[in-house]
Amino acid sequence: MNRISITPRPDWEAKIKQQGFVYYEGYxxxxxxxxxxxxxxxxxxxxxxxxFDRCLDVVQHVIDHNLWDEFFIPNEYAELIKWSWDNDNPSxxxxxxxxxxxxxxxxxxxxxxxxTPTSLLEAAVIQWYWLQDYNxxxxxFNSIHEKLVAHMKVCKPxxxxxxKLFFACVINSEEDFMTVxxxxxxxxxxxxxxxxxxxxxxGIQDQFPDAPFCTANGEPVxxxxxxxxxxxxxxxxxxxxxxxKRDRTLIIEPPYKxxxxxxxxxxxxxxxxxxxxxxxxxxxxxxxxxxxVKKPVYGREGNNVSVVxxxxxxxxxxxxxxxxxxxxxxxxELPKFDGNSAVIGSWLIGGESAGMGIKETTGLIHGNMSKFxxxxxx
Amino acid sequence: MEPGMxxxxxxxxxxxxFMAVNACQEKKPDWITGYGDGKPTDTAFNGQxxxxxxxxxxxxxNGMICPGYYRRPFFYSEISSPGFFAAPPAGVPHSGGGGxxxxxxxxxxxxSAGE
Numbered sequence: 001m002n003r004i005s006i007t008p009r010p011d012w013e014a015k016i017k018q019q020g021f022v023y024y025e026g027y028x029x030x031x032x033x034x035x036x037x038x039x040x041x042x043x044x045x046x047x048x049x050x051x052f053d054r055c056l057d058v059v060q061h062v063i064d065h066n067l068w069d070e071f072f073i074p075n076e077y078a079e080l081i082k083w084s085w086d087n088d089n090p091s092x093x094x095x096x097x098x099x100x101x102x103x104x105x106x107x108x109x110x111x112x113x114x115x116t117p118t119s120l121l122e123a124a125v126i127q128w129y130w131l132q133d134y135n136x137x138x139x140x141f142n143s144i145h146e147k148l149v150a151h152m153k154v155c156k157p158x159x160x161x162x163x164k165l166f167f168a169c170v171i172n173s174e175e176d177f178m179t180v181x182x183x184x185x186x187x188x189x190x191x192x193x194x195x196x197x198x199x200x201x202x203g204i205q206d207q208f209p210d211a212p213f214c215t216a217n218g219e220p221v222x223x224x225x226x227x228x229x230x231x232x233x234x235x236x237x238x239x240x241x242x243x244x245k246r247d248r249t250l251i252i253e254p255p256y257k258x259x260x261x262x263x264x265x266x267x268x269x270x271x272x273x274x275x276x277x278x279x280x281x282x283x284x285x286x287x288x289x290x291x292x293v294k295k296p297v298y299g300r301e302g303n304n305v306s307v308v309x310x311x312x313x314x315x316x317x318x319x320x321x322x323x324x325x326x327x328x329x330x331x332x333e334l335p336k337f338d339g340n341s342a343v344i345g346s347w348l349i350g351g352e353s354a355g356m357g358i359k360e361t362t363g364l365i366h367g368n369m370s371k372f373x374x375x376x377x378x
Numbered sequence: 379m380e381p382g383m384x385x386x387x388x389x390x391x392x393x394x395x396f397m398a399v400n401a402c403q404e405k406k407p408d409w410i411t412g413y414g415d416g417k418p419t420d421t422a423f424n425g426q427x428x429x430x431x432x433x434x435x436x437x438x439x440n441g442m443i444c445p446g447y448y449r450r451p452f453f454y455s456e457i458s459s460p461g462f463f464a465a466p467p468a469g470v471p472h473s474g475g476g477g478x479x480x481x482x483x484x485x486x487x488x489x490s491a492g493e
Binding site: 017018019020022041045113115116117118119124125128129131139140141142143144145146169170171172173174175176177178179181182184185188189198199200201202203204205206207208214215216217218226227228229232233235236237238241261300301355377 | 379382383384385386387388389390391392394395396398399402403409439440442477478479480481482483484485486487489490491492493
């Protein structure tokens with residue numbers, strides 16, 4: 001793995017905006033690219049597959065042992081989560097954040113963005129088009145688009161009724177809007193009838209408690225992809241409807257993602273697989289010996305994270321998370337490239353390793369100040 | 379995929395996606411908290427909450443206000459009038475009529491819900 005300086009395309013801004021990357025300012029870096037060997041990419045792909053299998057083992061363990069309190073999941077949603085797991089409800093995607101040594105001999109899971117991952121468009125589309133301009137004979141670990149369209153075709157029989165799949169996100173985020181619109185476009189290419197609404201436009205029929213969710217105009221929503229996390233949905237006024245309407249409205253990602261997107265996953269991965277080469281020691285509420293990273297159980301985008309080395313806080317981010325306590329994960333020293341350290345966002349589409357996107361930062365915490373860089377391998 | 383390659387052989391984006399891109403590039407009024415230096419002044423009439431901002435009152439949706447959508451802020455005498463209703467910006471849930479309740483999800487978000 002290496003970082004090289006490159007010359008941005010003269011018309012790069014116009015191109016990426018046209019390709020939907022309208023939220024690139026301060027986030028995209030086309031002055032550098034990351035390069036890999038084929039063997040390094042194979043190692044990342046293999047680690048991704050292995051880690052996903054172990055994560056699924058944790059889900060089974062949580063369900064078998066009713067660890068809802070340990071995962072800060074309200075007990076009233078246990079049945080819904082079990083049902084979605086036993087039923088193998090469809091999932092489109094997820095992204096591991098991986099720490100990788102310079103030669104990729106060490107690959108460690110930092111976290112699993114299993115429920116509401118973004119940075120999808122730039123990984124699937126933007127860097128792919130960049131490579132066509134840069135050198136189309138080079139390879140890139142990125143079949144995300146192809147796999148998304150193919151997987152959505154596979155998911156079609158799981159959808160409720162012969163009706164639309166609605167895509168929903170929050171109203172005030174361009175990044176979320178374009179992520180969802182990209183997924184909706186993939187669904188369109190997969191031959192799925194589709195529509196869009198904002199998550200706060202999702203409604204219920206007051207007089208018909210057994211009816212599916214609906215649009216503000218009363219159109220039934222039998223299938224819903226939502227870029228909105230379960231940990232928020234569980235505590236909002238429609239939360240109880242998730243269980244009541246589970247046979248009326250199919251929701252993607254499935255409810256069992258509430259276990260996978262939870263930082264307690266890291267603790268239980270370590271508990272169940274203590275010597276696993278891809279899993280860092282992680283504990284709830286207690287710092288390990290040595291250097292560590294403290295993360296809120298329900299943290300997002302690097303908020304409320306502290307990096308502690310030699311007993312002192314080296315870097316800390318603020319935010320509103322931490323009410324459920326903190327997970328302490330052993331620190332892994334990322335290699336530096338021109339003062340930058342990179343985290344690999346390794347994508348799973350339908351549970352299969354599908355590609356990666358790289359984000360770099362000059363600091364220790366990878367949050368929403370990190371910058372996306374394209375990559376290729378030879 | 380091309381033989382031996384790990385990258386997608388083609389990435390094609392459809393008309394629906396480009397319509398979304400165009401929609402994003404149109405100038406839209408910003409949603410803001412309207413917080414000044416301290417806690418904002420909020421009030422409620424006729425089931426609608428309002429926040430005091432820029433010498434007047436704006437309807438609150440999901441904890442945010444959208445001053446750019448309105449020509450001017452509303453006066454207290456307006457919002458306190460029985461039956462007064464300020465039309466919400468596009469995409470904001472409303473009582474809908476026809477027995478539909480919306481707004482039961484979305485209240486926790488202040489910006490992106492992604493990670």
